[in-house]
Amino acid sequence: VAPLITxxxxxxxxxxxxxxxxxxxxxxxxxxxxxxxxSHELPAFDVQAAALxxxxxxxxxxxxTVHVVVVDPGVGSxxxxxxxxxxxxxxxxxxxxxxxxxxxxxxxxxxxxxxxAVQAPLSGTFHGRDLFAPVAARLAAGVPVTExxxxxxxxxxxxxxxxxxxxxxxxxxxxxxxxxxxxxTNITHSVLRGFLQDGSERSAQVFLGERQVHGLVHHYxxxxxxxxxxxxxxxxxxxxxxxxxxxxxxLGAQLGKTVRVQRG
Amino acid sequence: VAPLITxxxxxxxxxxxxxxxxxxxxxxxxxxxxxxxxSHELPAFDVQAAALxxxxxxxxxxxxTVHVVVVDPGVGSxxxxxxxxxxxxxxxxxxxxxxxxxxxxxxxxxxxxxxxAVQAPLSGTFHGRDLFAPVAARLAAGVPVTExxxxxxxxxxxxxxxxxxxxxxxxxxxxxxxxxxxxxTNITHSVLRGFLQDGSERSAQVFLGERQVHGLVHHYxxxxxxxxxxxxxxxxxxxxxxxxxxxxxxLGAQLGKTVRVQRG
Amino acid sequence: VAPLITxxxxxxxxxxxxxxxxxxxxxxxxxxxxxxxxSHELPAFDVQAAALxxxxxxxxxxxxTVHVVVVDPGVGSxxxxxxxxxxxxxxxxxxxxxxxxxxxxxxxxxxxxxxxAVQAPLSGTFHGRDLFAPVAARLAAGVPVTExxxxxxxxxxxxxxxxxxxxxxxxxxxxxxxxxxxxxTNITHSVLRGFLQDGSERSAQVFLGERQVHGLVHHYxxxxxxxxxxxxxxxxxxxxxxxxxxxxxxLGAQLGKTVRVQRG
Numbered sequence: 001v002a003p004l005i006t007x008x009x010x011x012x013x014x015x016x017x018x019x020x021x022x023x024x025x026x027x028x029x030x031x032x033x034x035x036x037x038x039s040h041e042l043p044a045f046d047v048q049a050a051a052l053x054x055x056x057x058x059x060x061x062x063x064x065t066v067h068v069v070v071v072d073p074g075v076g077s078x079x080x081x082x083x084x085x086x087x088x089x090x091x092x093x094x095x096x097x098x099x100x101x102x103x104x105x106x107x108x109x110x111x112x113x114x115x116x117a118v119q120a121p122l123s124g125t126f127h128g129r130d131l132f133a134p135v136a137a138r139l140a141a142g143v144p145v146t147e148x149x150x151x152x153x154x155x156x157x158x159x160x161x162x163x164x165x166x167x168x169x170x171x172x173x174x175x176x177x178x179x180x181x182x183x184x185t186n187i188t189h190s191v192l193r194g195f196l197q198d199g200s201e202r203s204a205q206v207f208l209g210e211r212q213v214h215g216l217v218h219h220y221x222x223x224x225x226x227x228x229x230x231x232x233x234x235x236x237x238x239x240x241x242x243x244x245x246x247x248x249x250x251l252g253a254q255l256g257k258t259v260r261v262q263r264g
Numbered sequence: 265v266a267p268l269i270t271x272x273x274x275x276x277x278x279x280x281x282x283x284x285x286x287x288x289x290x291x292x293x294x295x296x297x298x299x300x301x302x303s304h305e306l307p308a309f310d311v312q313a314a315a316l317x318x319x320x321x322x323x324x325x326x327x328x329t330v331h332v333v334v335v336d337p338g339v340g341s342x343x344x345x346x347x348x349x350x351x352x353x354x355x356x357x358x359x360x361x362x363x364x365x366x367x368x369x370x371x372x373x374x375x376x377x378x379x380x381a382v383q384a385p386l387s388g389t390f391h392g393r394d395l396f397a398p399v400a401a402r403l404a405a406g407v408p409v410t411e412x413x414x415x416x417x418x419x420x421x422x423x424x425x426x427x428x429x430x431x432x433x434x435x436x437x438x439x440x441x442x443x444x445x446x447x448x449t450n451i452t453h454s455v456l457r458g459f460l461q462d463g464s465e466r467s468a469q470v471f472l473g474e475r476q477v478h479g480l481v482h483h484y485x486x487x488x489x490x491x492x493x494x495x496x497x498x499x500x501x502x503x504x505x506x507x508x509x510x511x512x513x514x515l516g517a518q519l520g521k522t523v524r525v526q527r528g
Numbered sequence: 529v530a531p532l533i534t535x536x537x538x539x540x541x542x543x544x545x546x547x548x549x550x551x552x553x554x555x556x557x558x559x560x561x562x563x564x565x566x567s568h569e570l571p572a573f574d575v576q577a578a579a580l581x582x583x584x585x586x587x588x589x590x591x592x593t594v595h596v597v598v599v600d601p602g603v604g605s606x607x608x609x610x611x612x613x614x615x616x617x618x619x620x621x622x623x624x625x626x627x628x629x630x631x632x633x634x635x636x637x638x639x640x641x642x643x644x645a646v647q648a649p650l651s652g653t654f655h656g657r658d659l660f661a662p663v664a665a666r667l668a669a670g671v672p673v674t675e676x677x678x679x680x681x682x683x684x685x686x687x688x689x690x691x692x693x694x695x696x697x698x699x700x701x702x703x704x705x706x707x708x709x710x711x712x713t714n715i716t717h718s719v720l721r722g723f724l725q726d727g728s729e730r731s732a733q734v735f736l737g738e739r740q741v742h743g744l745v746h747h748y749x750x751x752x753x754x755x756x757x758x759x760x761x762x763x764x765x766x767x768x769x770x771x772x773x774x775x776x777x778x779l780g781a782q783l784g785k786t787v788r789v790q791r792g
Contacts, residue, residue, distance in 0.1 A: 012569065016566075019536070020762075059287075076746075123762050125748065125762050178278075234390035270547070270550075298562070306542065317544045320547070322551075324547075483653070484652070
């Protein structure tokens, strides 16, 4: 299999930063290296948004993929550069919780030693190019991680934002709004199933703020165009949407808005 | 030749949807698969804009290319997932007319059978990841289409928007405005040639609304910077442009505006 | 090594132009061609911005890379299409100074002869697809440049914007503002070192307009969040930044704003 490195940043592409990283990957990587852009449009410095993005994307990739992630408000400070081995894939980036939603206890985390990992002097502002890309290129080329980094016991964790649970009600919040205006919440399918013990998802009632929406449904097509609905979205999170419309625009909802589920 | 899959969506890249599809392609595709992004910035749910995009892009690609297209307002409804074999290339996407401008009567259309095409249960909202990407990966790996889909006789068509023709006048409309503000019309080069039977394109008169512009010209440089002109653009459609400027901004034109051609 | 072509344009990706170029590259390029997007979000028609972008990105790439650049306000006019051989890499694009910041006297420049380089008739408006992409594909496939182009002695140059130097003061200007609001100046590290003859970068004083900022520092973390600082950025240019904030927003600076350095 041709080696594969993916790139996920908050750099945009109007500046040369992503291009410089690709040059380093081509320069130092294996001869048949493939590079896939995942995103360069993550919100600047937003570690939690990046963590949510990676939670959805990384598990889809095959073994041996090397993911380079640069959403790094702390570049040039004391935060460590790390490499993570998780479910047969490599993650490379800053130790700032960006990988936190992927950790499941099976991860093995290494602190990169710049003196061993790179030959050029390290810039103070662009570790993506000068540290993470060289490390990723070498991992993709089969260099053992122990030549670049040392095992590390202590690293940043991040807990998936928790819901509130009462005997009758499950309360979550909107944690992401996608391009289509879908309101994605922190209510996971497994939490929801636990709350609806009899499995009657169909009869659950869902409220965005005080407004009840249709659902849970399985498909947009179960409601009429323009109507609001709730379903389990593609990342196994409860979403509030409008069929063929933007729930964010039409329902005026923002990040942090409460979403409430009651048994039917 | 290394297998090639292209991606065309209205997903943007701030959300993880494109990344998830790339993961599935890498997971299920051939070992040396190449993935080219065509666009993720198509207007949301705009099937006609996507069809116009594909009309320009797809014919440039070599035989055996697999194009995955996800502009899909009807996901989760009854619209069928299809695979199309057209001029030695594969098209994979929803049967919602998005491929309509490419059809020329030689296409062979197949309806995907999810039960045969994918192993995982199909999500109700993300067929790009759960159905179209796996189908494309398998086609790129050489799996016969008949293992994934069944021939289908009835599918959605879309006619290229027609012009109005009188003995003296050809009337078209602006159907796309590009990033540079060029006004692209539904007047094809062949229709224009038919109208100007003596071949005197140089003496044709072109009007945007009531305003006459220079042309037809062959090159922007035939007029002065800032002047309006008409020419046959790179997609063989009549365009109204301003040299080194935006016709959309300077002439105030919008989608649907009439463009009129008269013989010289 | 699998051949590599990079693409840098001001096309955006909502229009089909980049996709059409990729189709041509796949059609005419070698069987295992890799294509890396560098940027399609350069400001429209801004040759200087593109030159600055390439100055940072191109040197990172390995020998034999073919860079196609289409920022081309003069398409269809008399400006020549060129191929440049520079430090073992190929540059393909219009002769409009876009490669000017890369030239160091070692470049060998060739004028493309469309009659030899391409078989199809050349469009008047889209040389990226009809001329530059075919030339790049053939160079990547190992076709000798002399089959496509002829050596050329006279081509467009561009001088990096100069600073003003007095005995006590070095005055530069903001020439680029990046996505994070960093203000990037025309003061190169080598010019700064020449000015600060004793090497005391640490004691230099830096002013944006009349406002003094911290620095020179080496890392953002040397100041508190929200404070303004100056450092040598990743492209070896003096930058004014705000730690964890946007200097462009908070300091109200625009392109052309003066940045002044005084010895400590």
